[in-house]
Amino acid sequence: MIAYRRVGFLDIANIKATIQTLQTFGILAQAHAAKSATSAEFYKFLCENDIVFYDAQQINSAVLKKMQMLIPEKIVDVRLLPSATYAIQNKTFGIVGLGRIGRNVARIAKGLGFRVIYASRNRHLEAEAELGIVHTGLEELMRDSDVVSVHVPAHHAENLINKTLIESMKVGSLFINTADGNALDQHALTKRMAQNEVFAYLDVYPGLPRKDILGLPMDDPSDWKIHKLLSNHVIAYRAGWKTQESIRVKTYKLLGEMVDALNNA
Numbered sequence: 001m002i003a004y005r006r007v008g009f010l011d012i013a014n015i016k017a018t019i020q021t022l023q024t025f026g027i028l029a030q031a032h033a034a035k036s037a038t039s040a041e042f043y044k045f046l047c048e049n050d051i052v053f054y055d056a057q058q059i060n061s062a063v064l065k066k067m068q069m070l071i072p073e074k075i076v077d078v079r080l081l082p083s084a085t086y087a088i089q090n091k092t093f094g095i096v097g098l099g100r101i102g103r104n105v106a107r108i109a110k111g112l113g114f115r116v117i118y119a120s121r122n123r124h125l126e127a128e129a130e131l132g133i134v135h136t137g138l139e140e141l142m143r144d145s146d147v148v149s150v151h152v153p154a155h156h157a158e159n160l161i162n163k164t165l166i167e168s169m170k171v172g173s174l175f176i177n178t179a180d181g182n183a184l185d186q187h188a189l190t191k192r193m194a195q196n197e198v199f200a201y202l203d204v205y206p207g208l209p210r211k212d213i214l215g216l217p218m219d220d221p222s223d224w225k226i227h228k229l230l231s232n233h234v235i236a237y238r239a240g241w242k243t244q245e246s247i248r249v250k251t252y253k254l255l256g257e258m259v260d261a262l263n264n265a
Helices: 016-024 040-048 061-070 100-112 125-131 138-144 163-167 186-194 244-263
Strands: 006-010 028-032 051-054 075-077 092-096 115-119 147-150 173-177 198-202
Touching: 006 016, 006 040, 016 028, 016 100, 028 040, 051 061, 092 100, 092 138, 100 115, 100 125, 100 147, 115 138, 138 163, 163 186, 186 198
Parallel strands: 006 028, 006 051, 051 075, 092 115, 092 147, 147 173, 173 198
Antiparallel strands: none
């Protein structure tokens, strides 16, 4: 959803490292200094970027006023953004399953500066050489990683990450699952999430994202919604696949199957 998006930074100092990080995700980022708000380069910058960030304390007031008139829906003052810090230096990113998606995640994690390890049924020597990643066992990965990201094939790894493995994760580690909700003991993970020992982004579950599915107390059967019980975690529902590319692929696949059905009628 963010790959190939164009992001511009106008009159923001020390932005080089941020641009390099964004480029790791495939974002087309660029910086511009508005020495002249009448130049063709300035208008090209405003036109070609999907969003433009600026610093209200640094930008020329006349330039800001012009942007507010021309592209009000595309400009963001960086000083109004919520901020959080997460030091990547000396952190280990563990990937469970090294298929197509797992390799892309490994590439991004390496680009961000993580040490990357992976656990997989098969060892991938070519990926290790290309990406500079290290193969390890699942037990070691769960114990040693600061971030764990699950990328196993759906319906092929039930209870792969069991209660013992989840209990072995570092306090303060991050757990990401966009692959298969049945690949782990969700109740064991939820227990650590509720205690804020492990922080999670979940996009899949062993069912629907309900209190009972996650293993949360539910005295009233009609009160199944999570609400803000896990406010320090990100609870999505199958949003990870909704890229423009995947939607187009699924659309063409549906149309192709309709054509096949009509031809065979």
